[in-house]
Amino acid sequence: MASDWLERWRDGRIGFHRDRPHPALVQHWPDLKVPAGTKVLVPLCGKSLDMRWLAHHGHPVLGIELAAQAIEEFVAEGAEGVARYRQDGFDICRQGSVELWCGDFFHFHIEQAAEIGAFYDRAALIALPEATRQRYAFHLAQLTPPGAQGLLVSLTRDPGGPPFSVSADEVRQLFEPNFRVTHLGDGEPEPSGFRESVWALQRRGPLTSS
Template sequence: MTNEWLERWRDGRIAFHRDAVHPALERYWPDLQNQGSKILVPLCGKSLDMRWLAGQGHPVLGIELAEAAIEQFVAEGQGDALRYRQGDFPIWRQGNVELWCGDFFHFHIAHAAEIGAFYDRAALIALPQPTRQRYAFHLAQLIPPGSKGLLISLMRPNAKGPPYSVGHEEVEKLFTPNFELTHLEDGKTDDRGWQESVWALTRRGPVA
């Protein structure tokens, strides 16, 4: 999966990238009331959703394996990008967006001290089934109790992936141990047979 992901970015095979902010993010994010929280965006690519979140007053921390994606995000943005390093992660910062280049599973709680919310449009569905459980558990370790997030999954019968089809039952099985889930909507099925499902998640546990 790692090599395939890097090859997709190198070859420009990024049909999953949206050229506009996701409408479900604009529709549902304000209801989460995450005013000013630092937003974790796993497997972020060069998503324009990060710029929208930053425009709402959020510091944004995206994690992306493909350096090409980060370089494109910066090149397509405005203003200079500051580059620095923390541990094994090279980091680009442009405006209110930090982009960490590396493996999401190597990003640990020590890095996430200021994280207060998360957004996942393309992370869960990029991972094969055995890795999705690991992802859900790792995400829970990074998100403090009481924090909220928005998850957008995809469903399609007999999909081989990536992207992978992750239906309601699997979303609930993966996240219910550590999150309270609210199913917000299912979108219309597109011309390729994909249907989006949108979820609000709240991290379980005592709030400090």
């Protein structure tokens, strides 16, 4: 899985990358009412412009990405200076209020996530095969405190991948043990056969349980 992902970046097979912020983020993030200044975790972030959108709207961003090439392309496309350092086995680039950790998301642990208060997933869950998605959902829950808000964009498609098809039932099965899950809507079917779904997630815990 990791080698395939790195190969995609080397070969430029990154059709999943968008040249503007995702419409679902622009439409639905304000409704979550995440306070400005809340640090947002973006797993498997690639070089997504969604991170710049979040930063522009007052959020420090922590993106985690396996492909160093994606990180280098992201910072090269920015106008601000870059600080580089290494921490806990990750090579880190900071540009403005976006910090990018190069390494395996599953090696990022709660001690490193102390300031995380929200999360955004447009391309992480759907990049993972079925056998890994349960591990991903559990690990995300470990990294987010009770009450943390998040936005998830999943998709359904014909067999194949990545990106992989993740049904509404699977989204609920994966996340409802640890999150309140709210379906916000579905996009129109695309000619490629993709259809995106948007979800609001809130980490369960003492602050939110009934």
